[in-house]
Amino acid sequence: MQRNSIYIIGMSFCFGCISLLYFWGLIVGLPLVANILLVALVCIGVFVFLLKKTPDTLYALTFKQNLLLTMGVILMSTFCLFLARKNGDWDAVYIYNLAAKFLEDPVHWRQLFLYKDQLSHTDYPLHVPALVAFLQRITGGGFKESVPYFVSLFYTLAVATIIFLETAHVHKLLSAIVFILIGTNTYFLNNGVIQCADIPLSFYLLLSFVFMQHYRQTPKEKIWILYCGIALGCAIWIKNEGTLYAFLFCIVFYKELFAKKNMLVLSLGVMPFVLTLLIFKIAYAPTNDLIKGLGQESWTVKLLDKQRYKLIVEAFVQYIGLYFYIPQLAAIAYVFLSIYKQKTPDKSVLIFILFALGITIVYVFTYQNLSWHLQTSMSRILLQWYPSFWFVLVIQLGKLMPSPGVQEEIDIRGINKKP
Amino acid sequence: MxxxxxxxxxxxxxxxxxxxxxxxxxxxxxYNDELTMHLDALKSFVPASGILYYRLNNTKFSEPIIRSRFVLAPRCILIPENAGQHYDTLLLINELQDRIEFDSTQKTIWSYRDTLAQYSLINFKII
Missing domain, CATH: 1.20.5 (Single alpha-helices involved in coiled-coils or other helix-helix interfaces)
Known part of the structure; x- marks a missing residue:
């Protein structure tokens, strides 16, 4: 794994830990100073662990790749600054930043759950709001605009960077093309800076695929399963969809994740987040919209309503055509290339079909107006898969048409020079 | 290095x-100079702290409406429950968040119906 990836992943894991620790701190009434000390200790621990334990066979980036990466990050930051809006966008104002404002108050934060309207979605997990609330408190509330923006921007830049860093050794040209495509995709960048949770969710989903890819290359290294567990845990602590994706991910990679030797490390990674989510859902959050809606109307009527499926498929096709036509073309190219080379598509590609099926079920049973629900969320759902899709596609295309100048591996600390 | x-x-x-x-x-x-102007006007005739009733007419934020509401209920901000479905109102909420101190200690919600619309009552403190 690239050393730069380790730093970015370390930061994202720290964000997950901060969010958990702050939420737990609120529950038990921990003073802010104690919470800060605890967070500092855990974050140092996370970085020390990552830097010492991560198998660090590094792939040397060429000068041109380094230049592209650096310029790309600077240009993306500049784009993001132009796209930034006050207080983010609709969901940020009414869901995430609103929740963060409550979580900043250590005494009355539970008042958040008095919101029973359909707009505030107080049943959403609190990864992003708790993180923003903690950072707002330690900065004294003096950077009201920039703290949630900083969090959004980190995940936005991290998505593009991790994809580039983790695919550069597979196919130089493809990784550069995908990096440029993501970095210039204004729909992606715009959603990245509106302070919602879709890009953070897509980032942790991407990490799960990255770690699984490393594990499949080096099955002896159980550490990848631990990291995969943490990434999945962070995903389920961000949005309700995260739980669905984690569940489907576990089904597809059942053999790898639930191998006897991996059970313990997987549990170590994912359980803190699962337990926190359970406590949040049972003790604090109101009933989820979907579950509440199931009791209101007969689910069999919805299940058998062909019109609902037609609407969902139409919206799916419409939004792919509108925002994701390049990934669509790339997927078609991959299918044709697989047929030409007589290779069966990898299961990491097929997982996206499962994601689509899972989301279709959610839409079929939604109690909200289906057209409105599709119109307001379908494109963002697709965006959540967008980084993982590119990562998987570059890896798979790299296998089908190997790059002539594949990176030489440099084992910096010699950890992998095992006899 | x-x-x-x-x-x-x-x-x-x-x-x-x-x-x-x-x-x-x-x-x-x-976002909207008009909104800022109304909020400035708002600050000029209300106490520096307290809670305001602020009636929004979905897309039109005229000062007479604000003033009329202050006569009726001078200490709270009123925002329609369906506020988010109107982009202008959303912008106003953005402005409000920037210009007022969010006071979670006093957070209570009452929903009721009057002859015009359904409202949520949200307590804020002007800073």
Whole structure:
């Protein structure tokens, strides 16, 4: 794994830990100073662990790749600054930043759950709001605009960077093309800076695929399963969809994740987040919209309503055509290339079909107006898969048409020079 | 040192952009001058602290409406429950969030119906 990836992943894991620790701190009434000390200790621990334990066979980036990466990050930051809006966008104002404002108050934060309207979605997990609330408190509330923006921007830049860093050794040209495509995709960048949770969710989903890819290359290294567990845990602590994706991910990679030797490390990674989510859902959050809606109307009527499926498929096709036509073309190219080379598509590609099926079920049973629900969320759902899709596609295309100048591996600390 | 170069650039890009964003939002960015004007007007005739009733007419934020509501109920802000479905109202909420102190200690919600619309009552404190 690239050393730069380790730093970015370390930061994202720290964000997950901060969010958990702050939420737990609120529950038990921990003073802010104690919470800060605890967070500092855990974050140092996370970085020390990552830097010492991560198998660090590094792939040397060429000068041109380094230049592209650096310029790309600077240009993306500049784009993001132009796209930034006050207080983010609709969901940020009414869901995430609103929740963060409550979580900043250590005494009355539970008042958040008095919101029973359909707009505030107080049943959403609190990864992003708790993180923003903690950072707002330690900065004294003096950077009201920039703290949630900083969090959004980190995940936005991290998505593009991790994809580039983790695919550069597979196919130089493809990784550069995908990096440029993501970095210039204004729909992606715009959603990245509106302070919602879709890009953070897509980032942790991407990490799960990255770690699984490393594990499949080096099955002896159980550490990848631990990291995969943490990434999945962070995903389920961000949005309700995260739980669905984690569940489907576990089904597809059942053999790898639930191998006897991996059970313990997987549990170590994912359980803190699962337990926190359970406590949040049972003790604090109101009933989820979907579950509440199931009791209101007969689910069999919805299940058998062909019109609902037609609407969902139409919206799916419409939004792919509108925002994701390049990934669509790339997927078609991959299918044709697989047929030409007589290779069966990898299961990491097929997982996206499962994601689509899972989301279709959610839409079929939604109690909200289906057209409105599709119109307001379908494109963002697709965006959540967008980084993982590119990562998987570059890896798979790299296998089908190997790059002539594949990176030489440099084992910096010699950890992998095992006899 | 060169092996840390990228991560330094990455961190610096995020931090500098976030600082630039704070500056942009505070000094360069204004959604709607009319809204700001009304909020300034609002501040001129209400106490510096307390709670305001603020009736929004979904897309029109005229001062007479604000004043009329203050006569009726001078200490609270009223926002329609369906506020988010109107983009202008959303912008106003953005402005409100920026211009008022969010007071979660007094957070209570009452929903009731009157002859015009359904409202949520949200307590804020002007700063």
């Amino acid at each position: 060169t092996k840390y170069l990228f991560i330094i650039v990455f961190g610096a890009a995020i931090l500098l952009t976030a600082i630039a964003d704070e500056y942009k939002m505070r000094h360069l960015f204004n």
